[in-house]
Amino acid sequence: MMIEVEYKRWGILRSKLVFFGKDLPATAGYHFVICEDCYSKLPYHPCFKPREKTTTIIDLTQETDALFKQIRKSRRYRIRSGLKMGYQITHQEATMDSLIEFKKLYNKFISRKGATPIVSLNYFKELLPYMTAFRGEYAGRTLEINFVIHDGQIAKGFYKVRDESVKDSKLLNSIGSVIIWEILMHFQRQGYQTFDLGGLQINPAIQYFKLSFGGDVIPTYSYEAALTPLARAMIKIKKIIEQKIRRLYHIS
Numbered sequence: 001m002m003i004e005v006e007y008k009r010w011g012i013l014r015s016k017l018v019f020f021g022k023d024l025p026a027t028a029g030y031h032f033v034i035c036e037d038c039y040s041k042l043p044y045h046p047c048f049k050p051r052e053k054t055t056t057i058i059d060l061t062q063e064t065d066a067l068f069k070q071i072r073k074s075r076r077y078r079i080r081s082g083l084k085m086g087y088q089i090t091h092q093e094a095t096m097d098s099l100i101e102f103k104k105l106y107n108k109f110i111s112r113k114g115a116t117p118i119v120s121l122n123y124f125k126e127l128l129p130y131m132t133a134f135r136g137e138y139a140g141r142t143l144e145i146n147f148v149i150h151d152g153q154i155a156k157g158f159y160k161v162r163d164e165s166v167k168d169s170k171l172l173n174s175i176g177s178v179i180i181w182e183i184l185m186h187f188q189r190q191g192y193q194t195f196d197l198g199g200l201q202i203n204p205a206i207q208y209f210k211l212s213f214g215g216d217v218i219p220t221y222s223y224e225a226a227l228t229p230l231a232r233a234m235i236k237i238k239k240i241i242e243q244k245i246r247r248l249y250h251i252s
Contacts, residue, residue, distance in 0.1 A: 001020070002020040003019040003130045009031065009234075013230065016034070017036070019035075019037050019149060019151070020151055021042070024048060031226070032225065033048075034223070038222065039220055041221050045223075050221060050222070051223070052220070052221055053201050053219070054201070056211060056216070056217055058184060058194065058213060059193075059215065075177055075212040075213065079177045082173075082177055082178035087143075091135070092133055092135075093132060095128070096125065096128075099128075100121070102133075102145050102159070105162075109165075124147075127149060131158065132150065143162060144162045148187075150187065150192065153193050153194070154194050156195070157183075157197050
């Protein structure tokens with residue numbers, strides 16, 4: 001199985017987005033075609049620019065005890081202590097309201113660290129049927145939101161944000177560990193085979209966090225085709241705009 005959606009990139013350019021594909025899709029009639037998170041290298045195609053990265057795959061078909069045992073001892077401690085704290089971990093189908101809330105938090109906290117700010121939600125909106133929102137709360141306050149995309153067999157950590165305005169460090173120490181554990185348990189109960197924790201080409205702290213859950217480190221492949229002169233021109237314009245937005249967020 002795989003996820004395949006059509007959307008208007010930047011609100012005007014007809015585009016196709018594929019996750020977990022096993023073949024390169026047809027390109028006729030599109031400005032962009034993007035394939036993300038392919039677990040095997042796909043045949044060469046002159047239009048597609050490939051990119052290789054690594055990720056951590058968790059086997060959800062094993063017994064729960066074995067799944068917990070493969071997690072590093074220090075991370076297991078965080079999970080146990082976090083469960084005792086009384087976090088409320090809930091999940092629901094992603095909605096436009098949850099996307100809007102996420103966008104506000106993401107642009108307030110994550111963009112300041114150098115990530116590209118979320119300007120449009122068109123890309124996310126088309127993925128709503130394949131996306132679940134997991135929320136970690138304490139005493140009614142949202143501490144963290146995780147979006148997971150899934151196709152019935154594979155689930156993948158997609159985007160996440162934490163409310164870094166929370167001053168009590170004890171509240172934040174274990175929330176990330178607990179919410180990932182609860183996500184693993186949710187998709188295991190649903191009969192999913194694997195959970196993809198996401199790419200490891202980030203900063204060392206995030207890499208350490210993901211690797212501490214065990215699993216197998218494997219290569220994944222992404223492919224992007226800009227198929228028209230307008231699409232290629234828009235990419236150049238996008239890079240210029242992103243640079244200006246990053247400067248703006250760093251200054252404010």
